Amino acid sequence: xxxxxxxxxxxxxxxxxxxxxxxxxxxxxxxxxxxxxxxxxxxxxxxxxxxxxxxxxxxxxxxxxxxxxxxxxxxxxxxxxxxxxxxxxxxxxxxxxxxxxxxxxxxxxxxxxxxxxxxxxxxxxxxxxxxxxxxxxxxxxxxxxxxxxxxxxxxxxxxxxxxxxxxxxxxxxxxxxxxxxxxxxxxxxxxxxxxxxxxxxxxxxxxxxxxxxxxxxxxxxxxxxxxxxxxxxxxxxxxxxxxxxxxxxxxxxxxxxxxxxxxxxxxxxxxxxxxxxxxxxxxxxxxxxxxxxxxxxxxxxxxxxxxxxxxxxxxxxxx
Amino acid sequence: xxxxxxxxxxxxxxxxxxxxxxxxxxxxxxxxxxxxxxxxxxxxxxxxxxxxxxxxxxxxxxxxxxxxxxxxxxxxxxxxxxxxxxxxxxxxxxxxxxxxxxxxxxxxxxxxxxxxxxxxxxxxxxxxxxxxxxxxxxxxxxxxxxxxxxxxxxxxxxxxxxxxxxxxxxxxxxxxxxxxxxxxxxxxxxxxxxxxxxxxxxxxxxxxxxxxxxxxxxxxxxxxxxxxxxxxxxxxxxxxxxxxxxxxxxxxxxxxxxxxxxxxxxxxxxxxxxxxxxx
Numbered sequence: 001x002x003x004x005x006x007x008x009x010x011x012x013x014x015x016x017x018x019x020x021x022x023x024x025x026x027x028x029x030x031x032x033x034x035x036x037x038x039x040x041x042x043x044x045x046x047x048x049x050x051x052x053x054x055x056x057x058x059x060x061x062x063x064x065x066x067x068x069x070x071x072x073x074x075x076x077x078x079x080x081x082x083x084x085x086x087x088x089x090x091x092x093x094x095x096x097x098x099x100x101x102x103x104x105x106x107x108x109x110x111x112x113x114x115x116x117x118x119x120x121x122x123x124x125x126x127x128x129x130x131x132x133x134x135x136x137x138x139x140x141x142x143x144x145x146x147x148x149x150x151x152x153x154x155x156x157x158x159x160x161x162x163x164x165x166x167x168x169x170x171x172x173x174x175x176x177x178x179x180x181x182x183x184x185x186x187x188x189x190x191x192x193x194x195x196x197x198x199x200x201x202x203x204x205x206x207x208x209x210x211x212x213x214x215x216x217x218x219x220x221x222x223x224x225x226x227x228x229x230x231x232x233x234x235x236x237x238x239x240x241x242x243x244x245x246x247x248x249x250x251x252x253x254x255x256x257x258x259x260x261x262x263x264x265x266x267x268x269x270x271x272x273x274x275x276x277x278x279x280x281x282x283x284x285x286x287x288x289x290x291x292x293x294x295x296x297x298x299x300x301x302x303x304x305x306x307x308x309x310x311x312x313x314x315x316x317x318x319x
Numbered sequence: 320x321x322x323x324x325x326x327x328x329x330x331x332x333x334x335x336x337x338x339x340x341x342x343x344x345x346x347x348x349x350x351x352x353x354x355x356x357x358x359x360x361x362x363x364x365x366x367x368x369x370x371x372x373x374x375x376x377x378x379x380x381x382x383x384x385x386x387x388x389x390x391x392x393x394x395x396x397x398x399x400x401x402x403x404x405x406x407x408x409x410x411x412x413x414x415x416x417x418x419x420x421x422x423x424x425x426x427x428x429x430x431x432x433x434x435x436x437x438x439x440x441x442x443x444x445x446x447x448x449x450x451x452x453x454x455x456x457x458x459x460x461x462x463x464x465x466x467x468x469x470x471x472x473x474x475x476x477x478x479x480x481x482x483x484x485x486x487x488x489x490x491x492x493x494x495x496x497x498x499x500x501x502x503x504x505x506x507x508x509x510x511x512x513x514x515x516x517x518x519x520x521x522x523x524x525x526x527x528x529x530x531x532x533x534x535x536x537x538x539x540x541x542x543x544x545x546x547x548x549x550x551x552x553x554x555x556x557x558x559x560x561x562x563x564x565x566x567x568x569x570x571x572x573x574x575x576x577x578x579x580x581x582x583x584x585x586x587x588x589x590x591x592x593x594x595x596x597x598x
Binding site: 036037038039062063082083084085086087088089090093094097098101102104108110112113114115117121132133134135136137138139140142157158187188189190191193194221242244245248249251306309310313314 | 348349350351374375376377383384387388391392393401403404405408411412435436439440443444445446447449450451453454456457458487489490491492493497498501503506507508509578579584585
């Protein structure tokens, strides 16, 4: 619980291989997956976790997509407490997530963004719970019998108390980091800073490991090294989600993923998992399978300006 | 010269009209019609609106074009600053957020929305989940609901599936009555709940007791069509109006801003073909 004291990671050099990072995640852990929707999700690390056959995980988080859908397909999850899992208007509902939750192999423990924020804040502050006004009157109270009500001793109004969530492991993909585990996130941090502060173990993949001095010159949100357990340099580690300024959302690869997922669990296993997850023992194998340098070049063309950027999202670009 | 507009453009204009000037307004993800409506409002009657973009939490962005997903750097180009997730939700909890837009795969007569599951506690069809909608439905001052699937369709077994129904299987986003029939205004939430519902068939508001009430129709929709496609008997306003089309400049803005026609992904094929005169 949140009253346990939390570790401080002080080593000078925390660089590890991707597989070493994955080995920190053990069966039954509560995991907080960073990024959100089509952006900066730690996809390479999730694939490494799936290759190890880790299972029984509970995922907590806000609005997610392909990351949680992939974990459902790969048999790693036993419960999902995400607030949303889907492909938005682009492809719609998440097929593997739906199958897993409808069959009951993954338990639906849906939450809401602010509820999660308050629960993480309790953990960050070492408190057992946080109060809030919202949620009362909705069906989430029956889905989460652990929530409690109290009458505020100061104002007399009724409040909802939500217990601290202290994830066992946070999985984060950032643009930059240094050898000691300092991280810089550029663009929307989603819930990553909350995850880093609330979790017992923080595993980070980064596009580039740079000298600490250079890190200080970069614009972005910093996560101090002492939260971070281990770090690994994994270029294109968020693919097929975006990690700007390096690359945007790979809509064509996501379409391929979605098409395989839509056809059913067996087809998805044969046409996606066996090729891009279990069939790619190293991240370099994965990069080759998604099209290598040609794919990277196609994606980095976003930086040529709005017209090039737009072209990447046209339906005819999917072929 | 543009002389007709599409249903999507009619809906965007109707949604934009629910936004007041000088208020803090937020859109979620997976909702291109709402993104467009907010940018339309800011360029017409609500120039002082504080526009907070969903997923990126950028303030007053001026994106070059609408993208197929919401958390994309395209969407926060030109933003003057950005919030983080806790700040956005704190704004709602402390009473600063003026309007939010919510939807559901089931919407009941009190404006409750279900985006969590069809069938509960036994899940028949798992829906994607509501993001922060549950919290915001309680905390945000006013809500505009919308759906592009009011027209009831037949499921695989030939049963008509209503989007607007008597009661939700699961209440994800709070309307004017709780699951056990209590008035939500007695719960002491910050927000006043759903104020408008815009569908592809018409426009509803909510009566004093919180019940959904038909207010206006699109020019090509009859009252009978509304009643046939609604799973309960809606109240009727004393005079049912016709939803007006957008100005030509608004239609032109929408077409410039959404060259990839992302908003049409929210619409059914038969509705994409509908045309309305703006002359």
